Amino acid sequence: MPIKLPISYPQELPLSQKVSEIKQALEQNQVLIVGGETGSGKTTQLPKICLDLGRGQQGLIAHTQPRRLAARSVCQRIADELKVEVGKEVGYQVRFQNITSDISCIKLMTDGILLAEIQQDPLLKQYDTVIIDEAHERSLNIDFLLGHLKNLLPLRPDLKLIITSATIDLDKFSAHFNQAPIIEVSGRTFPVDTFYRPQLEAEDKDLAENIIAAIRELFELEQKQQKGHKNRKGDVLVFLSGEREIRDIAQALRKEKFSNTEILPLYARLSNKEQNRVFQAHTGRRIVLSTNVAETSITVPGITSVIDPGTARLSRYSVRSKIQRLPIEAISQASANQRAGRCGRIAPGICIRLYSEDDFQQRPEFTDTEITRTNLASVILQMLNMDLGDIDSFPFLDKPETKAINDGIKVLQELGAVTDSGELNKTGKIMADMPVDPRYARMLMEASTRACLQEVLVIVSAMSIQDPRERPLDKQQAADEKHRLFQHPQSDFLSFLQLWQNFEDERQLLTQNQLRKFCQRHFLSYVRMREWREIHRQLHLQCRKLGLKENREPANEENIHQSILRGLIVQVARHHEELEYIGTRNRKFQIFPGSSLFKKKCKWILAARIS
DNA sequence: GAGCACTGC
Numbered sequence: 001m002p003i004k005l006p007i008s009y010p011q012e013l014p015l016s017q018k019v020s021e022i023k024q025a026l027e028q029n030q031v032l033i034v035g036g037e038t039g040s041g042k043t044t045q046l047p048k049i050c051l052d053l054g055r056g057q058q059g060l061i062a063h064t065q066p067r068r069l070a071a072r073s074v075c076q077r078i079a080d081e082l083k084v085e086v087g088k089e090v091g092y093q094v095r096f097q098n099i100t101s102d103i104s105c106i107k108l109m110t111d112g113i114l115l116a117e118i119q120q121d122p123l124l125k126q127y128d129t130v131i132i133d134e135a136h137e138r139s140l141n142i143d144f145l146l147g148h149l150k151n152l153l154p155l156r157p158d159l160k161l162i163i164t165s166a167t168i169d170l171d172k173f174s175a176h177f178n179q180a181p182i183i184e185v186s187g188r189t190f191p192v193d194t195f196y197r198p199q200l201e202a203e204d205k206d207l208a209e210n211i212i213a214a215i216r217e218l219f220e221l222e223q224k225q226q227k228g229h230k231n232r233k234g235d236v237l238v239f240l241s242g243e244r245e246i247r248d249i250a251q252a253l254r255k256e257k258f259s260n261t262e263i264l265p266l267y268a269r270l271s272n273k274e275q276n277r278v279f280q281a282h283t284g285r286r287i288v289l290s291t292n293v294a295e296t297s298i299t300v301p302g303i304t305s306v307i308d309p310g311t312a313r314l315s316r317y318s319v320r321s322k323i324q325r326l327p328i329e330a331i332s333q334a335s336a337n338q339r340a341g342r343c344g345r346i347a348p349g350i351c352i353r354l355y356s357e358d359d360f361q362q363r364p365e366f367t368d369t370e371i372t373r374t375n376l377a378s379v380i381l382q383m384l385n386m387d388l389g390d391i392d393s394f395p396f397l398d399k400p401e402t403k404a405i406n407d408g409i410k411v412l413q414e415l416g417a418v419t420d421s422g423e424l425n426k427t428g429k430i431m432a433d434m435p436v437d438p439r440y441a442r443m444l445m446e447a448s449t450r451a452c453l454q455e456v457l458v459i460v461s462a463m464s465i466q467d468p469r470e471r472p473l474d475k476q477q478a479a480d481e482k483h484r485l486f487q488h489p490q491s492d493f494l495s496f497l498q499l500w501q502n503f504e505d506e507r508q509l510l511t512q513n514q515l516r517k518f519c520q521r522h523f524l525s526y527v528r529m530r531e532w533r534e535i536h537r538q539l540h541l542q543c544r545k546l547g548l549k550e551n552r553e554p555a556n557e558e559n560i561h562q563s564i565l566r567g568l569i570v571q572v573a574r575h576h577e578e579l580e581y582i583g584t585r586n587r588k589f590q591i592f593p594g595s596s597l598f599k600k601k602c603k604w605i606l607a608a609r610i611s
Numbered sequence: 612g613a614g615c616a617c618t619g620c
Contacts, residue, residue: 067617095619112619120620141618243614268616292616313615326615370617435619471613542620579612593612 005082005089007052013041014186022049022183026160030153031180035167037187038299038345042164043133044077047106050129055160056105059128064111064145066137067297068094074133075099075108096534111141115382116435118148122386129160135173136165137296138369143397144379150176150395151388168334169366176397192306192340192349195221198356199309207245207309207354208252211238214307214352215258215287221350222305234304234347235286237294239339241313241328243267246289247473253287266290266298269466272527295338305350306343308336310359314367317375319407321585322570324375325611332367333360369398376400376408377438381417384424385432414569415442430546435538436464439567444539446566448548452555455497456563457543461536462496463608468528469499479523480594487596492608493564494557495596503529564606571607581605 009016015036025032026049036042050061065071075092084090091100092108100107111132118124130149135142149161163173163180170182197217199210215236222233240246246265253263266278266288278288278300286302292312294300312331317324331339336353343349353360371379383391391405412418415438417428424432431441440460447456462468471479486502488494506518519526544550565572573583579590579599589610591598597605 110618112617115618116620137617139617241615267614269614295616297616315615315617328615433620467614476613538620545620590612592614594614598612 005051005084007048007082009045009048010041010081012188013045014039014188015041015045018183018185019045019049019052022046023053025181025183026050026053026162029181030157030159031161031163031177033170033173033177033180033182034162034164034185035170035182036164036185037166037189037341039188040185042185043074044081046131046162046164047078048081050131050160050162051105055129057128058158059126060104061106061129061131062114062124062127063106063108063131064114064133065108066111066134066139066142068110069297071108071110078106078108096538111139111145115141115145118145119382119386119432122148123152123156124159128158129162131162131164133164134166135163136168138371138397140370140374140379143369143371144382146173146176147394147396153177166338172397176395189341190344190346190348192344192351194340194351194353196353196355196357196360198359199354208249210354211249211307211309212253212256214354215253218305218307218350218352225350233285234343234349235288235300235302236305236307237288237290237300237303237342238307239294239309239312240289240291241311242291243269246291249289253289258285258287260284262286264288266294266300268293268297271470271525294342295335299345300342302346303343303349304347305352306339308339308351308353310336310353310355314373316373319403321587322407322411323587323610330359330363332364334366336360336363371396371398371400372404375411376404377411377415380405380408381412381424381428381432381438384412384418385429412438415439415567417442430548433546434542436460440464441567443563443567444543444548447555447560447563448543448550450555450559450563451549451551451553452559452563453543453548453550455551455555455560457536457540458500459493459496459560459564461532461539462500464535465531466528468525468532470523470525472523475523482522483594485522489596491557491561492595492597493561497560499524500532561606568606568608571610573605573607575601575603575605583607583610 009019034042047061047063050056055061065074071092071094075090076086079086079090082090087099088101088103090106091104093100093113094110132142132145165173167184174180174182197214240249246267250263250265261284264277264286288300310330311328313326314329315324315326340351343351380391388394409422417431417438418424427445430445431438434441434444440463443456443460447453469483486495486499488498507515510518516526519529570584573581576582580588582588
């Protein structure tokens, strides 16, 4: 039964000018690439165009976003434009939340959800159209989806696919899909003036001084330029590498006492409430000091200038050392341009780069894609589970190096998920059905045989989220003191268990409001505690479904640690001297000072994470 | 003696 919805395209959106062109291209081609910057309207209008063409009737229109928040808010916007309720004709699904119904014809979701669905339904039979949005972000999920979709298209001639991307590297997507047509849509952005102000090491200035100098220059530039403009001083966005750098620079900037100016930190670990401060109206000027969250995840409103020191932390896996790390690196040109673009959204902007134009020109054009920077065990496990055949011949946009693939297979062998010849065994099949890292999945399986699944479920969920313990700058001691209440003297893994048990006891007794207060008093993030419980619940249900054995009696600690060890064999270490330990591959490291084992000099330890 | 960012049936 076709659903009739009133469809119109807001005149002011650039994409609305191209509706008939896009319709024609979609009718004549199976795949279409749409390039357009922020504000082009592609995200909200493309699903409507599909609907207009009669799609979303035979099957759903799938529309993927890289983040949960985006999936929810895009869903809301489309529902508003179509004048329907969220969850009816237009719904969304993200982890823990499925707000769709039988009458849904557009389904917003994270790309991770679509990927997970492929495990059960490789042909994606419930969809007649798939829109992969923000494909330029090139996450592991997106790359895997684009590879699978390429194989799928000939098997589903009725399926239409739209790939959208910022206007970088459109040809690459087109080439991947048999020279699919490209339609470019302009964005609604303003020009950004870029200035290069290299930090001169010879002058012995530190980053703070360079940033202060840049801010002063910015203010002067604005005054000169302001003759023709309205007299609103816009806000400044400064990109920094991490929490500590933000703290240091904030301190230095506050000392400068810029008149009528507020310094605002922004990073993902802040509570929602603290993050929301950037969206609140304010008088005077604001200088926002942010990590990379402001590059893609959070759009800070009101920014008219950007200061870009040109570095960021980037997660990298080394096949040689078997370790995932977070080094600070020079960012790519694409990333620098994305940062600059953050100040051209409401008025012409100014971007000051704290490096030379030469330096910029010599940088790589694009950031290395995630698939080249990460351990492939999880991707390979999923591919084996789907029986995709030879991994070498899977049509990745960028093929991972053979040695990275071999390393991923080796990890799976070490976990006992595949045979010596690289085939998935029974253990591996079950692991592939668990929504966690293969190492963690292996721990759960081991725990099932060692009568400690209950406990290991709590620990694995804890390791899958960000640490719920908070340590505010001005209350570090008070926080440490409270956290010690939950500390197990011999094991940080068991500390998680102790925290969980305490929290559960309180949760049974308290109202939600009281529980929030309990969290505040004990320096725990309520939001992350909730995420912990949600992941735990999801994993618990899945383990039950997969037939893992739950223990009725409390487990013995030895068994808990043996189970964790089964997943983390490469992270055992022996005491060397003083605070130093020697791990596998002769790696030397120290224990994190927050650990209960920090100064204990144990003979052997098992590290949850090494960096 | 101390913390980049996302994400999953």
